[in-house]
Amino acid sequence: MIRTNTGFVTLFLREIRNLLYLRPLNSKFMNQTVYILAPYPKSEAPSQRFRFEQYLASLEQNGFDVHYHPFLDEKAWQNLYAKGKVIHKASGMIRAFCRRWLLLFQLRKADFVFIHREAAHLGPPVFEWIIAKLLRKRIIYDFDDAIWLPNYSDTNALFHRLKAYWKVKYIIKWSYKVSAGNQYLADFASRYTKHVEIIPTTIDTEGHHNQSANHDHQPLIIGWTGTHTTMRYLDELIPILQNLEKKYDFRFRIISNQPPHYNLESLEFIKWNKASEIKDLAELHIGVMPLQPDIWAEGKCGFKALQYMALGIAAVASPVGVNTTIIQHGVTGFLASTPEEWSDCLEQLIRDYAIRVQLGNAGKLRVKNHFSVLAITPRFISLFS
Numbered sequence: 001m002i003r004t005n006t007g008f009v010t011l012f013l014r015e016i017r018n019l020l021y022l023r024p025l026n027s028k029f030m031n032q033t034v035y036i037l038a039p040y041p042k043s044e045a046p047s048q049r050f051r052f053e054q055y056l057a058s059l060e061q062n063g064f065d066v067h068y069h070p071f072l073d074e075k076a077w078q079n080l081y082a083k084g085k086v087i088h089k090a091s092g093m094i095r096a097f098c099r100r101w102l103l104l105f106q107l108r109k110a111d112f113v114f115i116h117r118e119a120a121h122l123g124p125p126v127f128e129w130i131i132a133k134l135l136r137k138r139i140i141y142d143f144d145d146a147i148w149l150p151n152y153s154d155t156n157a158l159f160h161r162l163k164a165y166w167k168v169k170y171i172i173k174w175s176y177k178v179s180a181g182n183q184y185l186a187d188f189a190s191r192y193t194k195h196v197e198i199i200p201t202t203i204d205t206e207g208h209h210n211q212s213a214n215h216d217h218q219p220l221i222i223g224w225t226g227t228h229t230t231m232r233y234l235d236e237l238i239p240i241l242q243n244l245e246k247k248y249d250f251r252f253r254i255i256s257n258q259p260p261h262y263n264l265e266s267l268e269f270i271k272w273n274k275a276s277e278i279k280d281l282a283e284l285h286i287g288v289m290p291l292q293p294d295i296w297a298e299g300k301c302g303f304k305a306l307q308y309m310a311l312g313i314a315a316v317a318s319p320v321g322v323n324t325t326i327i328q329h330g331v332t333g334f335l336a337s338t339p340e341e342w343s344d345c346l347e348q349l350i351r352d353y354a355i356r357v358q359l360g361n362a363g364k365l366r367v368k369n370h371f372s373v374l375a376i377t378p379r380f381i382s383l384f385s
Contacts, residue, residue, distance in 0.1 A: 032111045032384065033065045037103075037119045037127075041070045043274070046227075048116060050201050050303060051144050051181070054208075054373045055380045062381055067110075069103055071096045071120055093122065100127055107135055112384055114140045115171070117147055125167040125174075132174035140383050141171050144181035144201055146299030148188065177383055181301035182322040199380055200322075201301040204373045209310040211282040212364070215357050220250040220350060223284035223313075225272070226304060228258035233290045238262050240343050248350050255280050282311050285356055286349050289317035290342070302326045306371050309333065309363030314356045316345045326371065332363040 036056075038048050059066050076092025100120055104127070107113060119127035131137050148168040172178055172192040179199040180186040189196045203209045222241070224234060231254075241252055245266050252266040255277070259269045270280050281287075287308030291297040302322040308315040309326070315333035317323045327333040334345040349356050369375060 031063050031065050033109050034059060034067070034112045034114055034384065035103075035107060035110045036066065036068045037113060037115045038068065038070050039117055039121060040072055041074050042068055046303065047144055050203070051142055051199075052114065052116060052380070054202065054204050055377060058377050058381060059384070064384065067106075069099070071100065073099075096120070104130060104135070107131060107137060110135075110137050112140055112176070113137045114142065115175075116142045117144075118167070118171070122162040122164070124164050125171050128167075128171045128174060138176035139171070139174060140177050140179060141175040142179040142199070143168070143185060144299075144301045146185065146188070146296050149296055149299075179380075179383055182299070182325070184298045184321055197379065197383060199376065199383070200371055201303050201306065202371055202373050202376045203306050203310040203367055205310055205368050206374065209278060209307065211278055212312040213282055213284060213360055215285055215312075215353060215360065217283065217285075220248075220286075221253050221268075221284050222250055222266075222286045222288060222346065222350075223253040223255065223281070224288050224304070225255040225277075225281060225307065228256055231256060231258075231260060233292065234260070234262070234288075236339070237288065237290050237342065238264065240339055240346065241266065243343065244346060244350065248347075250350060253280075253284065278311070281307060281313070284308070284311075284313045286346065287313045287315050288346075289315065289323065291318040291320040291323070293318070293320050297321055305333065306367055309360075310367040310372075312360035312364045314349050314359040315363055316342070316349070326366075327363075328366070331359075332366045333359055 036052070039045065040048060042053065043049060056066055056068070072092060073095060076089070076096060097120065113131050115128065119125070119131070128139065132139050148165050150163070150165055169192050172189050175193065176195065178189045178193055178196045180189050180196055181199065181201050183198060186196050186198050234254075241264055244250070245264065250266055251268045252264055253268045253270060254260050255270045255272050257272050259271075260267070273280075287304065289302075289304040289308075291300065297318075298321045300321050302317070302325075305315045305317045305323055305326050309332065315327060316336055317327055317333065319335040319337055324335065327335055329335045334349070336342040336345045349359075
């Protein structure tokens with residue numbers, strides 16, 4: 001009978017396992033390493049800035065070693081929503097895929113891989129499958145929209161069929177934990193995993209949204225902020241504003257990446273600028289967030305309303321999705337469904353200075369207590385436990 005040294009065999013098998021799974025030796029004695037896989041460059045996209053980038057410093061302060069890897073580089077990001085430039089977009093995608101493949105060789109050091117929305121803009125979830133099944137890494141998957149539903153801009157319709165919207169449910173299945181932006185998204189994720197946490201989109205009330213609207217400033221400004229892809233929600237509000245223009249003196253400010261084409265005498269366009277966005281927003285007296293009651297809007301995380309409220313701006317929003325959780329009607333803002341309700345709410349706020357201030361102050365306090373970085377940081381950090 002041949003005797004074997006069981007200690008040696010155990011050690012040998014452990015080494016083989018580590019090589020196969022590409023896990024670092026003695027990882028329990030090392031700082032936890034987190035790789036962030038995001039669609040866009042850092043500090044550029046609102047969904048990233050207000051979903052997880054605000055917590056990166058806290059992760060590092062809690063001992064995590066954080067590595068940030070966007071899919072698109074700066075050049076590809078600048079071309080993404082530009083009309084035409086098909087060759088530039090294609091070359092940007094090729095560069096992005098090459099970087100993602102090379103990144104896989106670095107992930108042996110990762111304790112967690114945090115993926116926001118998807119590891120790659122196009123195609124099936126190949127990277128996610130390799131990370132979860134071959135590299136055996138713990139994926140924390142974060143999403144803030146109903147991204148399993150087709151949704152795309154006209155400028156990128158050519159690439160629409162390559163998006164593989166169906167991949168979302170598989171990424172959820174393979175994930176260690178899922179971070180969903182609201183209950184509607186969490187309900188979808190719960191079909192495929194039990195490990196779902198609701199982490200709302202949050203506002204940095206101390207370091208960023210730290211100004212307050214000046215309701216004494218004239219003229220009165222009603223405003224909306226967002227990208228051109230969501231500007232269509234304003235269409236049904238335009239006739240209401242046209243009627244209000246006949247009775248009241250106000251400006252309607254749109255802060256966006258592209259100018260609107262609305263027939264409004266009060267229209268004022270300000271191109272979105274990261275350096276001045278808070279100043280431009282804080283000049284509003286009333287902020288609007290109209291939505292259509294469809295399944296895509298149900299997945300929205302109410303960020304516009306949160307921005308208005310954090311700055312003490314009186315908010316009026318459609319009672320769709322998480323808006324009904326964020327806004328307490330008549331207490332922290334107004335909810336309006338029909339054109340008549342929208343007209344009544346806006347007219348009341350235009351005429352009544354006191355209620356604008358009252359709703360603005362109450363909304364500011366609600367964001368601070370329930371939807372701020374300060375309030376939610378412990379829940380975000382707990383994702384990595």
